[in-house]
Amino acid sequence: MRQTFVSQLRWVFCVAAGLLFVAGGAMQSAQAQLALVGAAKVDITPKQRVRMYGYGSRITESEGIAGRLKAKALAIGGEKGEELAVLLTVDSGDVPGELRAEVLRRVQSKTPLKPERFMLCNSHNHSCPDLTGTASMTAAQSERITAYARRLTDLLEKVVLDAITARRPGRLSWTRGTVGFATNRRVLKDGGWTGFGCVGGALADHSLPLLRVVDENDQLIALVVNYACHNTTLRGNFKQIHGDWAASAQEFIEADHPGAVALVTIGCGGDSDPCPHGTVKLCEQHGRAMADEVKRLLQGKFTPITPELVARSRPLEVACHEPPALDELRKRVGQSWALGRVLAELERGQKPAKTRTVQIATWVFGDDLAMVFLSDEPGVDYALRIKSELDGSRLWINAYTNEITYYIASKRVLNEGGYEARNSLSNTISYGIPERVQPPIEDRIVERVRSLLPDGFAAD
């Protein structure tokens, strides 16, 4: 098992500590300590028509722009260079890992930024350019996507550097609210999956953590919210570019709070859809609901966050089974795009993968808050289990981070079967034979998260 770099650097703003604290004991103890913080945003809307992400039924290119796409960056710390951390949110379906790596390489050529301190959170929006599906495109379509990817790389580099440049002394604090539109989408009959729908009352995670970033004078710099739901208000029949509810939420939040940069990260929403769905108006309805909750929360109490951050990253590598003969695999592919991708790799002559990976990282802010970052598409069971087995009152869980390759199905979803199970990591490593790996992937991921967090984050 490969273990990547684990950083234990403490994020102590030692130089700043003596210089930047506000004088006055009582005032100081009630507020978070000062850190360097900066935020920036950039428009990443495509300038020409492109093939769109997310729905197989869309085989033609986009037909205009219904909403703008943005990328936002929040830079924290970094007075000593290596202590910098950057959270980057992108109105994207799936920014490929190589593109993220290129952005990181470019930023690193200008300022030290360690990989586990650079988290790219995809909004997993389904009405944006398809950066991962070039194999199914015509040469001209592929050329337009490649041009967009080149421009996006430049823009992501720019927004990260802009946020770093914009840093000034500020404070972090957080709170949590709830918004109700995320709805479990797995319709079951007799314990088995039968299709997609809006299953009211079934498991969903409605929590809305909110990070508030202000400068020394309490002026808002950034507001970061997290919500566990697919960005699929707009469906396959919608042919225009739009950032779905996450983009609408950002626009409303920024309009409500001029000067603030709004960022949205997505939680474990692998089996949750926004309900109701189907129109731009409903994107705006969901975005407005989120912005209203942010407005309400800003009137209330926030927990200060110490500007002391430990970032750790340790991917979980899961061994693959021996691949079957290609003819056998072709029979198994059925309705699994995840297996289809594996088949395409083998048909191109690629060696069978020995392992498949889930990226897992944590940012721990002293005793105040731990952010968990998971790659891919974990379902709601992961968030609920991690928050119940650890101290959920101090946890913030981001999914869709850095790369999206498959669903991460829970034991429950694997037993029920259906879409997310067929396109899961579990199904990929076993080439379509239902998972029987021990210990189960769900247990391994929860254990890995637990191992990355300090003991103080254990549940009482």
Ligand SMILES: [Zn+2]
């Ligand atoms: Zn998805």
